[in-house]
Amino acid sequence: MFAIDISNIGVTIAFMSVLGLVLSGVLAIANRKLWVYEDPRIDEVEELLPKTNCGACGTAGCRPFAEALIQGELTPANCTVSSSEEIDEIAEYLGVEAGDVVKRVARLACAGGAHVARQRAHYDGLESCRAAAMVAGGPKSCSWGCLGMADCEDVCDLDAITMDQHGLPVVNTAKCTACEDCVDICPKGLFSIQPITHRLWVACNNLLHDEEAESECEVACTGCEKCAKDAPDGLIEIRDNLARIDYSKNSLASPIPIERCPTGAIVWLDEVKGMRKGIEAKHIIREEALPL
Amino acid sequence: MSTAEQQLQVPQSPSISMMVVLSSIAMVSGFLVVLVSQLTAPIIAENQRRAIERALVQVIPGSVSHEEFLLQDGKLLPAEDSAAGESVYAGYDANGELVGIAARAAAQGYADMIHLLYGYDPACECIRGIKVLKMAETPGLGDKIIKDADFLANFDALDASVDMQQMALVNPIIMVKHGSKQHPWEIDAISGATISAKAVGKALNQSAQALLPQLLPLMQQLERQEQQP
Amino acid sequence: MSQRRSDPHITWDSFSEGLWRNNPVFVMLLGMCPVLAVTNSAMNALAMGLATTFVLVASGYLVSLLSRFIPRQVRIATYIVIIATFVTIIDYVIQAISLDLYNSLGAFIQLIVVNCMILGRAEAYASKNRPMKSVVNALGMGAGFTFALLCLGGVRELLGTGALFGFDLFGPQFQPWVVMVLPPGGFLVLGAWLLLFDWLKQRREQKQLAISGEQTNAV
Amino acid sequence: MQSDSLIFIFLNTVLANNFVLAMFLGLCPFLGVSGKLNTAVPMGIATMFVMLVSSVCAFAINKVLVALDIEFLRLIAYIAIIASAVQLVEMGLKKYSPTLFRSLGIFLPLITTNCAILGLALFQTFKEYNFSQSLVYAVGAGIGFILAITLMAGLREKLLLSTLPSVTQGAALSLMLGGLLSLTFMGFAGLGNL
Amino acid sequence: MGIFNLFGAGTFRHGVHPPSHKAATAHQPIRRLPFPDHLVIPLNQHIGKPAKLLVKKGQEVVRGEPLASADGFVSVPIHAPATGRIRDIRLMPSARGEQAMAIILHVYAAATQEVLWRNPVDPGALDPQGMIQAIQDTGMVGLGGAAFPSHVKLSIPEEKSVDTLVVNGCECEPYLSCDHRTMLEHPRELMRGIRYAMQATGVSKAIVGVEENKMDAVKLLREHLHAQSDISVEAVETKYPQGSEKMLIKSLMGREVPAGGIPLDIGVVVNNVGTLAALGKLLPVGEGLTERVVTVTGPGVEKPGNYIIPLGTPIGYVLKQVGYIGGENEFILGGPMMGPSVSDMETPVTKGTSGLLVLNEPEIEQETRRIWPCIKCGRCLNACPMHLNPAYLGLLAAKREYEEMAQTYHLNDCFECGCCSYVCPSNIPLVQHFRIAKAINREQAA
Amino acid sequence: MAKKPAIELRTTPHIHAPQDVIMIMRNVVYASLPMAAWAVWQYGLSALMLLLVVVASCMLSERVLNAKQGNTLGDWSAAITGILLFLTLPPGFPLWMGVIAGFSAIGLGKALFGGLGMNVFNPALVGRAFVQAAFPVAITSWTPAFFDGRFTTLIPSTLTAPFMIPPETGEWNMQVAVDAFTGATPLGLQKFDAVSTPVLDLLTGMTAGSAGESAALIILVCGLYLAFRGMLDWRIPVAVMAGTAITAAVFHFIDPVAYPDAMFMLFSGGLMLGAWFMASDMVGSPVTPAGVIIYGLLIGFVTVIIRLFGGLTEGVMYAILLGNAVTPLIDQVTQPRVFGHRKSS
């Protein structure tokens, strides 16, 4: 029953070797005749990829993906098929840039949460600071202060910003990568990127003075100049009724200038205890929003 | 970059080793495949034969042994010659008497082609049974052509007598709506699977119209061939 | 190719990787065509899974053995020839075992050749690892693939026909959900499995977040 | 309509037995490269092109194999030759028409290892199509693929603008969409039968 | 002439038909409001560079005296609306939201309506150049709402040629009727102003476009024309935003202002009837623009009507004069479709303020509706006079795809008319989205 | 909640057209109730039970699956989905299958994509397409209208035990049918037996079919009500009907014997219901003015093609789903020419 047909085997082997020869021959010739210069790194990166050509990365296959990687359009992690070690390897090959020397983070120049800052009106519309700012500057009395509608939280891809119970954004400095997205989106320009070593901080942006400022917000900078007087020479200056810190003299900074601030608009950012206000600062224990 | 420079950069690919490697691997795999195919060929042939056998028993009631012929240009040839032609199976009872012949038919069903085998009884000039060989109809709907007892009962004795001129069937096999079968050459359709059922009818009609008029004059050959061994 | 720095030892992970963490179907979404096409019954799924595993293991072994000798330009062609050889072999073997099974799997046995997973594994793993390690990994991948196929095939057969591996479970009066064994069923059931896994994953992540969440607000 | 007439073959492969939505062929690109219309459409066109090439190759090779009585080598021969032919086309494109290469060529390697191509070659052989039927089959399959992937890409682009529930993003959504499209295409089942 | 004119009143495609609410004010003559005790006079009441301050804190000024001078060509001077003393120069809330520099003028109780400072010219003797200068000296800006310096608009660059002056008397915003009343009460000034504008631009033809709901004004104006006049008065369909210059030109002349272009590009200059009437009144006597007609109306106002109000009058004072019903209110400067709402009662009436609309509780309740997701109903597409696709723009905005909005969907052609938001059944604040998108695109480009 | 400050800040425009989503949806419910009532009048208690079960299933699914967005039942859209889904089912459809239909309509058709307005396919039709593919026999089992005792007895398949095969209704049909009830829809009769049904019967619902598809006249009146109130875009149904009529007329012209005329095509099957209430669902249809016309014509064309040449007797549902699938492409190629631009770019 299991008769072996020798001639058939012969034909098979002949066919296969001819096939192999022809194919490799054609490829070899094509390789010479049709060769085009390409970035050699593409080959190298492609080598590191799984070459399943599955298209899961959204490109047309592993080679286009490699090209996109080299052009920086995509990141190695876009390849869902590679294991994390493989991804690391590719990232290493491509050379990820070295980390920052001093970490920089986003800082907010306002502390006027709903419990201390007054509202002038009721805003009704798109829940967005940008949108609200375009309607008569927003419902807040203070024209400079945080509107608390979380555009910054929304744009932060790293989830580094969360809104606290008074509607103020809190930056998680561990997650913040100083990408400036929040700086760009805030309609009031309240965010700035600061080296994390800048610890003396004016948490207000209001340009009114005295009672006018205080009537709008209990933690406003009133321009009373106490901090400027207590600080070492030139570290703090009052311009347009607002205290301004000259960070080129950051080495002189200490918690001393915050001590006599009556509203607590100038603060010291402690590594462990977080935001600290001076002893003179009004103690605010109210939790609910201020009435109109 | 000038053409000359470009030429310079052409990599010196190891063409010879490419060819050697690819063709030797191709050779080896060719060898493996041919071995496996030759080893399995008889088993597969046996499997197929048994499958056909089983089907033939179903469509030619009372048959115990079968013989395959090829119908080509109005002549019957033994199946061994691998010449092209329509396969026709003759079924014999225990006494070696011809009890029926079977042939394949096919038509487009709901989803894809329906291939079937049907048995023809020369005695009653009717179709005695069908067996679906291959289909892709919807389970639960189209597959009633296999499972529905009422439908299959149509083929207990489906009239397929050939007219005088031996050119065509006297009455073409037709499909009628469920529950309205009146003549022995009509098939009662399945409600809910009209299309699949119709395809069966169409396949039978086409095949019987083409095959039976050719085959009937050769009936003697079928019997005679059997008596030889 | 200087970056070949994989650990030469066979570890549990070289096997288990394909089972769950990098499951070829649920995670990597490779070889979708056979996954959806043949899973209208658990039996088909099992057969397909085993056939694929066979090809995966055999070609993985051979590729790993030969990869040093194969020039870059003909690598893909060679791998494909190797894979196609094993696929042809398994194709004939299945025909020899059962024609019914062969018929219900259709052309998809032959289409194992183009299952991206096999070529992908040959390239990405077998060509960079020792033969035995490749075999272990291929076994894991194959097992993961088979498992996934069974997940799909089981649900589709159960709802689509009321049976599992051909055993009637709900009695003759059960109304089958024909859609499950039809093409849309394939898409929808796999989609549903993925939804389920995603949902479970998200719930787990949320729980973890809830645990670690308290510390995040410190400035 | 005759089931081997060219028009039937065409309609059937485009709609009723759409390669992607009814036959489960070419799902990897269908799921992977359907995120954006401006990649999906070239991908579809390139696939159709490769289908034509492989249909012709397969038809020729099959004649040789049958003549030599070595049909069991069909699979190996088909895949090896299709892969090489596509690689050749790719290199040629890259050399002689970089623009076309950039828009279509980059998809070629992805397509080679895709079931739709080999499936087409195998099915046309199983169905014993003659040369013109094979060509029409290839064109139909190609157009069917373009149709499916374009619809899918359109839907996915539209859904980019929706607020999807967090669990339905990514592959699960693509599969569900594929399922609904496939459900839609069931309406074409049996088209041309009557 | 556009083909639309073959079928009755000219019009443009799309737009909306909000209820007009004009009856409360349209039939009452314009009245004058007394001076408040102080005026808040912002330095940037116009588009362009803010005016340059001429006065100091504590200085005394007389009505009509320049307080600030034009700072460059695209800028206009500001004249004292009343006699009094400069109390302060400081940041004050503006209608736009940010705090802006403003002069606080303490008005003497004895101050009279008499204008004590003027610089008369003889319009007949002026060449176009001189005419432009004279117009700039009046501090005239577009009173239609945009407050664009009129002299800039009327000075035609060498390389351009203009053939038509379109006078915009549509007043398509609901509630407002100041232009209507101006046409009825000051047709002579208006005609004179049209002549000046024609003289400055050198055009040979002027068309006054008036919506069909003001046929009395059409009739009256036509009575002031001779049979063969180069000025004509045409009625156009009553539809918002018919008064937008692009739409009005389309309706009257069938011409389309090219995208990103201005009417000048197709040989047209558009001025509001109020602008030209004021010009006709001020230019010959050489007075500055110190007051304007404002429609004060809305369900929250006791005595709705059109009032001549000195520029700088805080809206709180205006409301006290006309009497307003308290409770929950919304204060809108201008019409309900385009006017910004304000929250500070010190916000002054400025050159661009055409109306003061007070909505109260029932209207607010009715308009404060839940925002649903876009249901792709396409109503916004059928409303947008610019034929944009606000639905997709809105969806893209929600995903912050601002660049694509501008590049693929022509965001920058949107002039924020609000038709799309008006019809949106899902109450999507589309215009608000678009403003944000434009602002962010501008910032990114800068 | 704190008391609202007395000054309100809102953005332009400060006024809105009176129709909002809830109002539109509520009116669609009103407009679909007469059709549902007619179906109940025709088929009696079974239809009523099916209506209630399907609507309840849709609303419950909406409540559970869209829980993240709060209670979204108030927008009425789930109720519409339920009613319209009911209208597309055969009146004797087993109740348990009705539950599945409702669940898949909301689950697969809507919640998966994020709820109201986000879906790409018409939810009711997704539900029906799902059960049609799942239970193809039950969904093509028609029962006669106006049978005696329809308000006291149930169609035997209605109360099938969950997950079980419904009993054959053929025999029961014979018993209750006043005149010989064939159990075939006008389209089925036309297609398989070349028997055509008078248009008058089609208009008044004296034919077999889905619960709500069989009275074209009522559908037309309800649809026109919505169109006149501006609640639906009249161009869509008109385009669908035009597409159907033109295609049918062309084929009828080619071969009047084999292909029925345009009137029959327009008033048979679910075309009226589909055109007025389902193709017109704005969520799945194009937004552009030119797009809706193309969309409608395409639906009409595909419907006729499936009816004439497909394996199925009815194609409206698949045509609309296809139209939904093509909608994003139509939207892309029919962006309006922006004012002041030479040609759309």
Ligand SMILES: Cc1cc2nc3c(=O)[nH]c(=O)nc-3n(C[C@H](O)[C@H](O)[C@H](O)COP(=O)(O)O)c2cc1C
């Ligand atoms: C999911 C699905 C699968 C179907 N499968 C089949 C099938 O396999 N065979 C068939 O003849 N009709 C099939 N049909 C067609 C319908 O049942 C069709 O209405 C019927 O064949 C003709 O109606 P009638 O027989 O009730 O007159 C299918 C329909 C659907 C929706």
Ligand SMILES: Cc1cc2nc3c(=O)[nH]c(=O)nc-3n(C[C@H](O)[C@H](O)[C@H](O)COP(=O)(O)O)c2cc1C
């Ligand atoms: C930056 C800018 C430059 C303009 N330049 C001119 C100009 O040179 N000539 C002119 O006639 N109008 C000019 N305009 C005025 C516009 O054409 C238009 O009349 C003005 O923006 C007010 O339009 P509106 O009232 O329709 O909103 C300019 C407007 C802006 C904002």
Ligand SMILES: Cc1cc2nc3c(=O)[nH]c(=O)nc-3n(C[C@H](O)[C@H](O)[C@H](O)COP(=O)(O)O)c2cc1C
């Ligand atoms: C949506 C919209 C509606 C407008 N409606 C009017 C109007 O009703 N009356 C009017 O005089 N100007 C209206 N304008 C302003 C005109 O476009 C144009 O700027 C003005 O007529 C120019 O005249 P001016 O510079 O004298 O103000 C509208 C502008 C926009 C964008």
Ligand SMILES: Cc1cc2nc3c(=O)[nH]c(=O)nc-3n(C[C@H](O)[C@H](O)[C@H](O)CO)c2cc1C
């Ligand atoms: C005119 C009109 C037609 C509608 N048609 C349907 C429909 O066919 N199916 C459906 O599920 N909902 C329909 N709805 C309701 C609603 O739009 C639908 O549930 C949305 O698709 C949900 O996002 C319709 C609503 C309107 C206003």
Ligand code: SF4
């Ligand atoms: S910081 Fe700026 S963006 Fe963030 S909530 Fe406050 S106003 Fe909004």
Ligand code: SF4
């Ligand atoms: S006063 Fe200062 S702290 Fe208070 S809201 Fe304004 S900016 Fe913020």
Ligand code: SF4
């Ligand atoms: S606001 Fe812009 S988008 Fe909306 S209708 Fe007006 S021009 Fe069109």
Ligand code: SF4
């Ligand atoms: S009007 Fe509103 S709901 Fe309708 S399409 Fe436009 S944005 Fe969407």
Ligand code: FES
């Ligand atoms: S498995 Fe079919 S294309 Fe990848």
